[in-house]
Amino acid sequence: MKDIKLKRYHGASWAEPLIMELGRKGERGIIPPKADQEVRDTVGEASSLIPSNMQRKEDANLPEVSQYHVLQHYLRLSQETMGMETGIDIGEGTCTMKYSPKMHEQLVRSDKMAALHPLQPEEHLQGILEITYQLEQFLKEISGMHRFSFQPGGGSHAVYTNACVMRKYHESRGELEQRDEVITTIFSHPCDAATPATAGFKVITVMPDANGYPDLDALKAVVSERTAGIMFTNPEDTGIYNPRVAEYVKVVHDAGGLCFYDQANANGILGIARAFDAGFDACHFNLHKTFSSPHGCEGPAGGAYGVREELAPFLPVPLVDFDGEKYFLDYDRPLSIGKIRSFLGNLECVMRAYAWIMSLGADGLRTVAETSVLNNNYLDKLLMEIKGVSRPYAEGKRRLEQVRYSLEQLKEETGVGTEDVRNRIIDFGIQGYWMSHHPWIVAEPFTPEPCETYSKADCDYWAAAIHQAVKEAYENPEFVMNAPYNQAIGKIKDPSVAEDPNKWAMTWRAYQKKYRKKERE
Amino acid sequence: MMKKNLGLIVNPIAGMGGKVGLKGSDGKEILQKAISLGAVPQSPARAILALEKLKPIRDRIQIITYPGQMGENEAKSLGFHTQVIGSIVEGQTTPEDTENAAKEMLKRKVDLILFAGGDGTARNLYNAVGDQIPVLGIPAGVKIHSGVYANTPANAGNLAAKFLSEDRKIRLKEAEVMDIDEEAFRQDRVSARLYGYMKIPFERNLVQSAKAGSAPGEAASVESIASHVVQNMEKDCLYIIGPGTTTRGIMEMLGLPNTLLGVDVVCNKQLVASDANEEMLLKIVDGRKAKIVVTIIGGQGYIFGRGNQQISHKVLRSVGIENILVISTESKLLGLKGSPLLVDTGDLEMDKKLAGYKKVITGLNKYIAYKVAY
Known part of the structure; x- marks a missing residue:
């Protein structure tokens, strides 16, 4: 081991109270001016615009704190938190904690993005629809798949979307009653077991063999006419890449099942291996983590879900399409599993992924x-x-x-x-x-x-x-x-x-009930 | 801070048979034979390996133990505060000494009994204290089927140290006390019995971050497994429920009395037979549709042939091996660290048929495909 001098470090410690415990009654951060007399005469009391059954009987119990103390409070909390930009976040394996270029934040916060409303007519949304469409073309090239949806709001949501597509596919062939089992591996992400279970499948988990690959003999032993499909990662959590993955795919295909490649761990295979080439029917990418949106409570996530041509009719609506002149939202997809999220998905993740790929190019991804x-x-x-x-x-x-x-x-x-x-x-x-x-x-x-x-x-x-x-x-x-x-x-x-939900206090009210009751008595 | 009391029992003759090729060391004659073959005691050295791990909390514990080679020597050699109780004849310790020591420790309400030995020693502990007090085994015996032992002596010490440090991450779980009839074993006939359950500390895999959600507790897993079995119960089908704490969950869910150490039979959610033996099982099944529900018994991964011999190869043949449900909590199955589930029905043909991959039920609609070997 090289002689590395470890930093003399000490985290900030403020013993900061909760915001509700700060300030005094009547203290204010902002005091908005009263509306002009003329406005008031014309509009009347603002509260009169709210139906009486929706009006509060009592004032909301909000913190009453000056601007200065609010700023101080949240700055202190941020100092007590170690973030991507202060520590070295190598440790968070399976999460791909990468630096998210600051320029991307300029893009997503610009008025062109931030002031968009999802209910604006399509002709007003041409720019973001074009970016979404282009990103789809990139991901098709990276994975080999035929179509992508950006509706899922995270990785597990994309994996759940896959479970729903598998269900719909077998239903469309009249085989759903028979095919009620999904296979996964123990070193895949737990959502590969949890989401098909949520979609109503029975789940069979395969253990590793002595080489750390999923046990192929076990897979052969459990596939049957009841197999709806397999959902797994490669490399798995262990970081071991299974070079024979196409054989596993074949075993499942031969039994009539579908194969889904959970590509949450795609960072080591970008530009090197493609899901389609290994025979997979569907895959997903995490736009957060792999494609540079901040990951882990630092912002909304984006699951890009892609499929082969045969499965494309089942994708959620709407898809973004191009008719040669303009981009449009395609809702006319009768076999679709339907809507899985409000509006168009988390487009700020789409924007960052697009910017990231454009700045790197194909060679850069590799x-x-x-x-x-x-x-x-x-x-x-x-x-x-x-x-x-x-x-x-x-x-x-x-x-x-x-x-x-x-x-x-x-x-x-x-x-x-x-x-x-x-x-x-x-x-x-x-x-x-x-x-x-x-x-x-x-x-x-x-x-x-x-x-x-x-x-x-x-x-x-x-x-x-x-x-x-x-x-x-x-x-x-x-x-x-x-x-x-x-x-x-x-x-x-x-x-x-x-561990104990009875000890959790997720709200100020719960905190008072569970921890401050005795104090007050 | 109040000092914690740790009971320490070393069975000085445990493990002596193994090194000289004898299977076990129970019984006076065998012990003499082992000594004449040059056997040396294994358990004192093993006990010391475990006690080494308690050195960091030496000032916070008092060891209560039996004289000389039954614990006093080991405890004192490492400088622990040691209180010696009882009396023995040095060089001629007996199972009764172990039982008396454990009974006295129970009376003194020690926080934990750490004992070094094998299955026989575990049985002595069980006879004396049952599940009234936490115990933990330091593995030193020739063959260990009981689940009350840590996987290595050092880890027994680590676990005991954590338990005694008032660390609430450590909880208690039930673990099997099993023993083989050594007389039969030396004649190459295996017949391990399940004698009961004792409470041992175990280390949970702690809390995971919100990304994974926290793992469901063991009780929730057992309930989920029971739900699976009960929801899928077929009309007029007999269910032969093997022994164990996981199968107990099924009987509890059905609201039926359960034989923890024996085999019960259920049909249409009603009890048909309690604590049935092989003969009764054969008579009840007699051509009727039936299913067998078994779980892993003991630390070695046996699903047939240890602790549930009532479900013999004859019973298996009568029910049909396609009608076997193996249930296990994930933690118990994965605790085997990849070694296969084992069967030993006493009939090689049957064992061969049972080998392969089995879909082990680990929860409601959840299975793990796991290897079975003989």
């Missing part, structure tokens, strides 16, 4: 994938030198753009587990890492994904933080178990507060 894979294998080399870290499955085989590691050995030797290490590395000014989707199959897991955003120095720093935490675990396990020390808050001693 470079993104290559850089991600290179970064990942560089970080892998650093991490595998650390005692106590292991990489289960597929011994000796390279991973693609992320890796699921295990700290099982560290845990056995020191009692320090992955959660403890996660709590410790944030003391060095980087974000806590993603451990694993449920269920945990790899013991004491962690899953970094150093996508193309990160420099070699970022990878070095991140590995050094893990190395330091592990070293401390061998020297003084209790120290690591009580981390963090340099953060806005310390270790949460009673995790049941996060």
Whole structure:
């Protein structure tokens, strides 16, 4: 391990109260001027415009705080939060936390975007419809698919859309009653199991074989005339890419099922492998993460869902089409699964993805994938030198753009587990890492994904933080178990507060009821 | 802070048979034979591996243990505050010593009993304390079928340390106490029985971020599995419900009395037989449509042949192997760490037929395709 000096870092700690606890009765941030006498005489009391049964009997219980204190409050909260732009977010594997160019924010916040109304007539929307149409052409080229919908409001929503399309497809052939089983793999995203279940299918999950690939023999054993299809990722959460995926597709096709490629993990295959070429019938991309919209509560997401020609009639309405002169919304699709979201989807994600692809070009996309894979294998080399870290499955085989590691050995030797290490590395000014989707199959897991955003120095720093935490675990396990020390808050001693809905307070009212009742009495 | 009390019981002769090729070390003669073959005690060293992990909380615990080789030596060698109770004849410890030690610890309301041994030792603990007090096994025996053991001695220590540190992430779960008739085992006949359940601490996989949602608790999983089985119950079909805590969920959902360690038979959601043996099962089935519902029994992944021998190869043949429902919570199935489910019906032909891939029911309309081997 190289000698990397870890930063002397300390997070801001303001012990900031809730906004409802700030200010005093009557305090105001803005006092709007009264309307002119003439206006008032003409219009009457504003409240008279609201039907009486919709009028409040009491004033709304809103915070009463001056502008200065509001600004201070939210700035402090932002300082207590580690964001993409302060820490190194390599740890959040499977999420592809990449830098989202600031120029994109200028685009989506410009009046041309922000002032659009989805109910404007089509001729007023030609610009955004053209961008949507063009993005569809790009994604068709990237995936090989025939048509795309941008209606889904996120990755799992796109995957759910696929479950609905599968259902409609089998229904249209009169086979839905018979085909009520969907197959997925245990290392695919949990939505590949959850969404077909929501759509009414039974779900069969396939375990990995000794190489870490989904067990092909198990797949062969469970496909049947009841198979509606398979929904899975490649590379899976482990970062292991299955080069024989076309064989799996064939097994399912031979049984009459459809094959869906969950491409949430597409960052390592852009411009290199195409879903269509591997025989898939449908796929999706996350416009957030892979195509640069901010991911993870930083803004609305966008799931782009694409299909082969045979499935295109079932896509949700409306699709964006071009008649040679103008762009239009096509609602006239009798076999469509219908509407899955209001209006046209999250078009700011469409705009950012379009801008991102236009700025990179085809070669640029391939470079993104290559850089991600290179970064990942560089970080892998650093991490595998650390005692106590292991990489289960597929011994000796390279991973693609992320890796699921295990700290099982560290845990056995020191009692320090992955959660403890996660709590410790944030003391060095980087974000806590993603451990694993449920269920945990790899013991004491962690899953970094150093996508193309990160420099070699970022990878070095991140590995050094893990190395330091592990070293401390061998020297003084209790120290690591009580981390963090340099953060806005310390270790949460009673995790049941996060597990038990009865302890959650999602609103001010619930908070008062659950936590402040006794105080007030 | 109040000191926590940890009961420590080391069965000094556990594990002695294995190194010299004997299957188990129960019974005085076998023990003599093992010693004459040069066997050395395994469990003291294993107990020390576990206790090492408790050193960081040494000042916060007191160990209550039996004299000499039954725990005192190990505890004192690592400098723990140690209170020694009871008396033994050094070199001639007996299962009764283990039981007496555990009973005394129960009386003193220790927070946890950590014990080193094998299936026989687990049985002694069970006889003495049942499920009244949390226990945890340090694996030291020749063959371990019981689910009350940690996977390694060090992890037994880690888990005990976390449990005693008042960490609420650690909960208790029921785990099987199983034992093989060693006399039969040495003659290459396996007959493992399910004796009961004890409460052991286990580490949950903690809270996940909002991205994944939190995992449903074990109780919710069992209920979901029971829903699947009950909703799909066919009219006039017999359901042979095997032993275990997962199958118990089905009986609870039906509001029927359940035999935790035995086999019950249900038809049209009514009880047909309780705690049925092989003969009764054969008589009840007798050409009628029937299904068998079994779950994993013990830590090794057996679904037939350990703890549910009533459901013999004859019963399986009579019911038909296409009528077997295997149920398991995800956590139990994945706890096998990829090793296959096992069958040992005593009939090789039947075992071969059962091998392959089985759709294990893990919840309502949820299955995992899992390998079965013999």
